[in-house]
Amino acid sequence: MSISYWLDRSPHQSKKEFDIVIIGAGIAGVSAAYWLKKEDPNLRVAIVEKKRLGFGATGRNAGFITCGSVEHFNRLVHLRGKDQALDIWRFSETNLDLLKQEVIQDDKTIEFKHEGTFSIASTEQEFHELKEVHKLMISMGIQTEAVDTEGVQKRLGATGFMGGIKYLLDAEVNPIKLTEKIAKLCGAEIFGDSEVIAIETEGASRKVRTESGDFTCDMVVLATNGYSPLLSSYFKDKIYPTKGQILITEPVEPFMESPCYCNFVLDYFRQLPTGQLIIGGFRQVEKETEVGYSDHITDAIQNSLEEFFRRHLKKLSNAKITHRWSGVMGFSADGQPLVGSLPDDPQVFFLGGFTAHGLGLAFHSAKCMVDMMFEREIPSFISARRFQK
Secondary structure, three states, X not given: OOOOOOOOOHHHOOOEEOOEEEEOOOHHHHHHHHHHHHHOOOOOEXXXXXXXXXXXXXXXXXXXXOOOOOOOHHHHHHHHHHHXXXXXXXXXXXXXXXXXXXXXXXXXXXXXXXXXXXXXXXXXXXXHHHHHHHHHHHHOOOOEEEEEHHHHHHHHOOOOOOEEEEEOOOEEOOXXXXXXXXXXXXXXXXXXXXXXXXXXXXXXXXXXXXXXXXXXXXXXXXXXXXXXXXXXXXHOOOEEEEEEEEEEEOOOOOOOOOOEEEOOOOEEEEEOOOOOEEEEOOXXXXXXXXXXXXXXXXXXXXXXXXXXXXXXXXXXXXOOEEEEEEEEEEEEXXXXXXXXXXXXXXXXXXXXXXXXXXXXHHHHHHHHHHHHHOOOOOOOOOEHHHHOO
């Protein structure tokens, strides 16, 4: 975005000088700040954000902290082989372990619950695949549980499904409360209402120009996920902005054991501690509207979400809907996150491309980015060097 002379207020404001400026105050940005300050408490770290803390995908998701990647595990094995598929799975398990050790601990206010998630099937094809996934994962030492039709009805209150599996190590959380806790722990200065206009080079320094003024620093971190292509053309064929839509109902009596995915992980629902049900997905209904940066909701997808829970979740057949919203995620070209620095500016680092798994990947990815900044090795499957030709 360009800025006019009249809107350029930075000459009249005090100078803002930091060692590192992070762009984006979502889960990735505050996690990056956390690990940077843990590495060196004396670092001067700022986070600049277009709106406010967690305003992007972080504050618009359903609160799943899941292991693995966007597809069923057997497909990951087919694409990458057993060894790397297991490494990817363990990476996300470590993400959750780190969150528990460093952030969540015994804090009840975050609404953290570590009791797994389900993946259930409404077709013979997916049910067969999930049974194969269960066998494969058990053989590789990953904790899962097979569930039949009766189990789905009893434990999830859901009808019309043949069965599925439960991933025993997944979790759920209030995503904003988690992000606020990390932000509090990291000790970085956070500047809201500071949309970034440009990143400029000034000798050995970098200037981050925002609508609220300029920030001078030694290094920049892009924690902008789906919005990364707006800041650098490097991401145009690597991270794609992809929209997700959600609705939430009024509270009903608790009836779900744990959060749940269905329809090949495209659709999902969970019951909150308040008794409200949150349901999202159905991008497949209207694919052409679910790319890009618009955060508008659409009738076709919202109607599909509502029809789904009224048909499959009988305890919600008459429940009122209280909120509807959408958010922009960043889907990577190969389904795995990207960590690295820009080829044309090694002082600009980045992490993103979480492919709908930001809560399950960002905290560990941020740690790896800091490892890279301090010249330590990181896993090859998250390193952006994998895209070098």
